Amino acid sequence: MTAKEKQNRANIVAIAESFFGCKESDGSHKKIIDIYNADKPLARGYPMKYTDAWCACFVSVVSIRGGALAVMPKEVGCGKMIELYQKLGRWQENDAYVPAPGDVVFYDWNDGPNYAATDNTAAPDHVGIVVSVTGSTIKVIEGNMSNAVGYRSLAVNGRYIRGFGLPDFSAVTVKAPAGTATRPTEPPATSTGSNDTQGAGMPVVGDVVHFTGAAHYASANANSGPACKPGTAKVTQLALGAKHPVHLIAQSGGGSTVYGWVDLADIQGATSAGTAPAPKMRVGARVKYSGPLYRDSNGNGQGKAVNGTYTVKYHYPGRKCGVHIDGLGWVPESACSVVG
Structure with missing residues (x-):
């Protein structure tokens, strides 16, 4: 894969993630529908309504942007x-x-139990954009996931996969999302991971922090920079004595769009890189659970109770019982404790 294609894929994912959190409950999903309807001609001439299912519309809007x-x-x-x-x-x-990243994954919620050995050729029900693949786990961002833009984790060759659309990102130039800084070319004046050589309050490279500012900069001494959103971010470089001495990259799901140099005053709550982060719910996680099993991820069909430590086979964030454990059944994520 060429550098151009990698960048195009990264830009598509960044555009998709810029809509994270848009939801029907507060009407913020309407901007996705509006962007789609403003781009003429419309697919098959159909104008989207705010009440329509909008997963494919979301993917289209990312492409439009x-x-x-x-x-x-x-x-x-x-x-x-x-x-x-x-x-x-x-x-x-x-x-x-x-x-x-950037590939388009389609789902069929009626996929059978023999999914791993058969090809699903049924009608698709849902669609999203691949964010990343780590080992055998695919991370996807989707519109209209529990009526919002959210993330899903699923296994490679997992149940419900219908197939994939593969955009040829070598044949286009994807525009970077608005409000993101370019990757900095200026080396830091000082870069260190040791607390004893840094000024008071200076974070350590690798720290996860809460960014409270509203702008980021392409270089550590830039006079102006584009706007960005606050939220959780990771410290990747330091430039002691510079105007904007800390370089941050937004953490997925943390609400921020920062990618650049920022002011030290806009950083709070560093968590040391030497401290292992708490394990997160994901496909492959080990969880403790005590309670009843359910037939599906919507909480239908309560069955027998179990008590023990299990491996997560499927994870559908936002659903009532969005965690599937060890092939036994579906359980509420809120009742699970992730232990590894």
């Missing part, structure tokens, strides 16, 4: 979107395919 429609076609129906990828010769039918 990135200027990638030539390779990431616009549609508001999952089935029709698959047809467009097939026409482009960029459809991947193999459910066991290992995707790359």
Whole structure:
């Protein structure tokens, strides 16, 4: 994969993540619908309503924002979107395919229990954009996930995968999302991971901090910089004595869009890089759970009670019982304690 393609994929993911948290409950999802409807011509001439299912619309809006429609076609129906990828010769039918960031994954919620050994060819129900692949775990960002833009983790060749659309990111230039700083080219004046050589209150490279500012900068001594959102971020470089001495990169799911140099006064609550972070809920996590099992992730069909430590096989954040343990059944995430 060329550097250009990698950057294009990263830009698509960044655009998608810029909508994280938009939801129906406060009407913030409406801007996604509005962006789609403003981009003419509309797919099949259909204007989206605020009450329509909007997962495919979200994927289309990400493509619109990135200027990638030539390779990431616009549609508001999952089935029709698959047809467009097939026409482009960029459809991947193999459910066991290992995707790359920016690929488009389609789901079928009626996938059978023999999913690992069979090819799902049914009608798709949902769609999202691959954020990353770590080992055998795929992280996806989706619109209309529990009526919001959110993340999902699933296993490679996992249940419910219908197939993949593969945009040819080598054939376009994807625009970087608005409000992000370019990767800095200025080396830090001093870069160290040792507390005893840094000024009072200076974080350590690797710290996870809460960024409270509203701007980031392309260099440590820049006079002006674009706006960004506050939230959780990671310290990646230091430049002692500079105007903006700390370089931050936003943490996924932390609400921030920072990617650049920032003021020390805009940083709070550092967590030392030497302290192991608490394990997070994910596919493959080990969890303690005591309580009843359920037939599906919506909490239907309460069954027998269990008590023990289990491995997470599927994880659907935001659902009533969004954690599937050891092939036994679905359980509420709120009742699980992640231990590894």
